[in-house]
Structures are given as structure tokens and as C-alpha cells.
Amino acid sequence: MADSVIEHVDILIVGAGPVGMTLHLALAAGGQSSLLLDRRPPAALQADPRALALSQGARELLEQINSWPTRAGTPIETIHVSHKDGFGRTLIDCADYALPALGYVVRYRDLAAALTANLQTESLLAEAEILNIEADGDGATVALRHGGQLRSIRCKLLVHAEGTPRDDPAVSVSDYDQHAVICEVTPTPGNNKRAWERFTPDGPLALLPLGDQYSIVFTLPPAKADAVMALDDDAFVAALQAQFGRRMRFAKPGKRSRFPLALRMRDTLVKGGEVWVGNTAQTLHPVSGQGFNLGLRDAWQLSEILLKNGVDRQALAQYAASRRLDRQGGAFFTDKIVKAFSNDFGPLKLARGLGLLALDLCPPARHFVAKRMIWGARAWP
Template structure:
């Protein structure tokens, strides 16, 4: 069986779904492929940090999970055992919130609720991808049957790539330990970014809890994963300080941290977006928001200029500043703050203090965290 489609999107996660729905809103059809059942995403409890800019885009396709989103009204940035701090407040930007914390399953559910019944071919095993001068042919197995799909444009949105010579990888030699804890007093819609010599510690308000991203060298992450709950809370408390108390830790998980950058976003009739194009360190929560902006920018170009491989160069050029700036920003934060070098600690403290007392500098950073390259003059 051979099927013809204009646009084929591999990956029905939030980034692929955003692209599909943005295209549909403009009258352009596409087909989603995914190796998993679509309902599998409803079992994913991970917390995502979304900027207000991402909310503005998702609202345009009626896919913002209002009831499931916990707003971040202030962000407190500081360093462990050092002076200097910066406080960013949503009121300075006349916004309801700087960002939001949403479970993956809730965002995926809000997006999937807008899908047509024939929009996704799930549990599809891709066997081969064959580009040619006219597009791409994809061979796959679905429901025990072999299928062939010919498409003018193939979009890769399947998530973090495996070994790929087209992807440059930098190992941060850090692991993120993830869990949820109950704070006392309550979080009051404040997020914390606490820099330590081991790596950043992020506290993201989620319902009445905090979603914790505890960044550590691999050996220390091994130890933290093996701790009982009381010992884990003590370790977390030691890294964060005594401004609040934590209790009731949930299940812990971990993953290694890398910077992955695809050398080129476009090749022939194929284009890469989201985590297949770049995977960033989770500090400042930029990676997922960058992927949403990838999907939106690609949809705008395809709707305006049409589905033609000659238009893909315009997409790659339009994403260059945003992805490079976001990757550089997160990379430099990690490398600058993840150490205990005295003179650098002093410089960091002075930098945080300068951001706090100099509104133009603080606004420059905050607006680019909220809107990405769209905030550049």
C-alpha cells in the first residue's frame, strides 16, 4: 500500500502535535507518525517549564491546558554560599505569569484533544527513509502490515537523537535527579534557580508541590538515588538552604545531561525540529520552549510560502539566532556557575547583583527567556 501526503511528521509528542495543529489551523494537512500508542503520553508525569510566550502560541491552536498549569509569578536566582541574587517579577512585564509548570501528560492531552481521528498513525515502526529529488519515501510496518508513504516534506520531531554523525554532542558530566517535594511554607508561585558547585538546583511550582531538578555529578547522583527519603531531604536541604523546609519526596528518576546540536536543520526535503534539532541543559527551562518555537516558525513559513524544499532554507535561517542564542545562554550559565572557583564566584555575585539593581539588564534577560529571539530588537 502506497499513500501520498504533502507533509509527514515523525513524532506525535507536543512539538510534533503543535506543528500539525498549527498547519491545520492554516488549512494545511499533515500526517503524524509515532512508534507509541497515542495514549501512552497520558502516563507521563514529567513536569515541563513553559514560558508565557509558549502559552501565547498554544492558545492560538486552542491547546493551552489552563486548569493543569501552575503559574510562575516570580523567579529567585542565587548562588550557594555566595552573595548576590536576582528577583524577576511578572508584574514588571504586565503579564499574568513569567511562565508555567505543566505535566507532560496534561499538555499532550490538551493538544491531542484537537486532533482529527485520522491525524495520527500510531504504533508505527519505521523501516526505511529514502530521500530523492522529489521528496521522501518512508517504509513502515503498522498493525502487522507493510506500508509506503511518499511525502513532499518529512519533518523529524521524534525526540532526542541517538548516535548521529550530524549531531555535535557535549557531555556536561552531570545528571539531573527529578522528583517532587512538599514545601513549608507554600511556594507562593515562586520558582527558584539555585546555583551550586555541583550544578544548578531548580524548584518549579507544580500544584501544591515543587518539582525538583537536582543537578549533580554522576557519582553524587548515584548516591542521591540510593538515599532513603529522610537522607534525600537532608541533602536537598543542604544544597538549597533554610528558607523553606521540604518533606514527602516522591519517586526519584534521573537522566544524563548533554548539549546536542544538529549541524544543519535541513537536508533535501527533510527538516529537524525540537529535541531532534537541539537538546539543551535544563537550566532556565529553555529547551522545550525552543522546540515549540521551532514548530511554530516552520508552520508559518509553510503556510505562507508553500510546501517546497526550496523554502526550507528560509526556515533554517529564521531559526539560527534563536537556537544559537538559547544554546549559548544555557551552556555558558552551566559552565560559569558549576564550580567553586573564588574569583569567579565573586564575579557571579556581582553579575547577579547588577541584574537585580539594573532593570534594563534584567529585562533583557527575562524577555528572551519568555519570547526567545522574538524579543530581540
């Protein structure tokens, strides 16, 4: 590596997932170039099976960079929240907020395609393998292998957008002992643009309207997830039906995938010439669909600060401070919901029922929760 030529860029973004691409495009829209790097080919994003519930706020940001997947988004007009074997439920309706929808459901692959379509070929180094990173107070030097060649890139700012981190002492981990089994199913009657969040002692079950289908996030303890993954389609539908109840019938389940779930919070967002955004900064439980919405706001806020101040240490510290409320609020909200609802403890069950009833009967409390789901930290007082 010693004799390879050193190339220079202002901003190098490692990870061309939806958060890294959003940051790159938001910077480009403001006239700031950056280089994206990913270890996989762009086509790999097309194999991701997730569907994402995106907030109205997320849609507005993506529209500003011409990356809203117009034809692929299904509006969520109402959200029904309930818990299994208990009283109390609440209904959140977009009509109460003068919005066409509370949010939208898009396939990860359609969002990735909309973002990728706006990339210039030369702005992405795909299938690049990072060999070494040397970070210092003035930036970082990244040694990598790309297209069979060794390269060395010096940047003023290295942005990490690599997604969920593995073992890293800078990241605190709280394992939920739950796995999400996801797939698409056909409902009868149709989905009526209604999302369902149903809490069960095994974990939350979410149904997101996606075209004529429902995208299912079926959360279970790992051993039960093993069993559910092994079922044939009829038995899988029966297990789903047992968790959801009889208000709808499900059929034709698609291919199943699973994701282990943990809360992963990075202690420090900025260190010298490095900054962390998206899932690599915080990975949340998928309940209430906060993860990408939060990562998108990371990318957006970082782009605004960089466009205004350039790569400036004080401005980066300001970025870290500005993200505190949103990320900690999102993590706190999802973590507490999962822990309060994923058990069968009698007194807690009663409190949950009363809480759902109170939300339903008390519009200000319901609006408080709904607005934070729609707008994130922008809605905080």
C-alpha cells in the same frame, strides 16, 4: 516491501511528542493536512515525569491551537536566582513586565493530553515502526510496519520530531557530565508561585511551583545522582535541603526519575526533503527551561512558512535561516550559564556574585534577561 502499495501525503511528521503535535495542529489550523507517526501509543506520553516551565509566549501560541492546558498550569510570578555559599542574588517579578505571570509550569503529561485531545484519530499512526527512509530532493519514501502490516508512504516533506537524537554524525554533542534527578516535593510554607534557580558547584537546582508542590530538577554529577537515586525519602529530603538551604522545608518526595544531560546541536536543519524540529534539532540543558519553548517556536515558524509557501525548497532554506538566532542564542545562553556556575573556582564565584548583584541593582540588565526568557527571539533587538 517491493509489492506494498505506495500511499501519498504532503507532510509526514515522525514523532508525536509535544513538538510534532504542535506542528500538526498549527498546520491543520491553516488548512494544511499532515500525517503524524509515533513508535509508541499515545498513552506512553502520560508516563513522562517531567514538568515544563513554559513562557508567556508559549502559552499564547498554544492558545491559538486550543491546546493550552488551562486548569493544569501554575503561574510563576517571581523567580529567585542565587548561588550556593556565595553573595548576590536577583529577583525577577512579573509586575515589572505588566504580565500576569513570567511563565507557567505544566506537567508534560497534561500538555500532551491537551494536544492529543485535538488530534483526529486518522491523523496519527501510533505504534508504527519505521523500517527504512529514502530521502531525495523531492521528498522521501518511508517504509514502515503498522498494525501488523507493511506500508510505504511517499511525502513531499518529512519532518523529524523524534526528540533527543542518539548517535548521529550530524549532531555535535557536548556532555555536561551531569544528570537531572527530578521529583515533586511538598514545601512549607507554600510555594507562593515563586520559582527558584539555585546554582551549586554540582550543577543548578531548580524549583518550579506546580499546584501546591514544587517540581524539583536536582542536577548532579552522575555518581552523585546514583547515590541520590538510592537514598530513602528522608535522606533524599536531607540532601535536597543541604543544596537549597533553610528558607523552606521540604517533605513527601514523590517518585524520582533521572535524565543524563548534554548539549546536542544538529548542524543542518534542512536537507533535501527533510527538516528537523524540536529536541531532535537541539537538545539543551534544562537550566532556565528553554527546550520545549524553543521547539514550540520551531514548530510554529515552520507551520507559518509552509502555510504561506507550500512545500518549497527556498522557503525551507528560509526556515533554517530564520531559526538560527533563536536556537543558537538559547544554546549559548544555557551552555554558558551551566559552565560558569557549575564549579567552585574562587575568582569565578566572585564574578558570579557580582553578576547577580549587578542584575538585581540594574533594572535594564535584568529586563534584558527576563524578556528573552519570556519571549525568546521575538525580544531580540
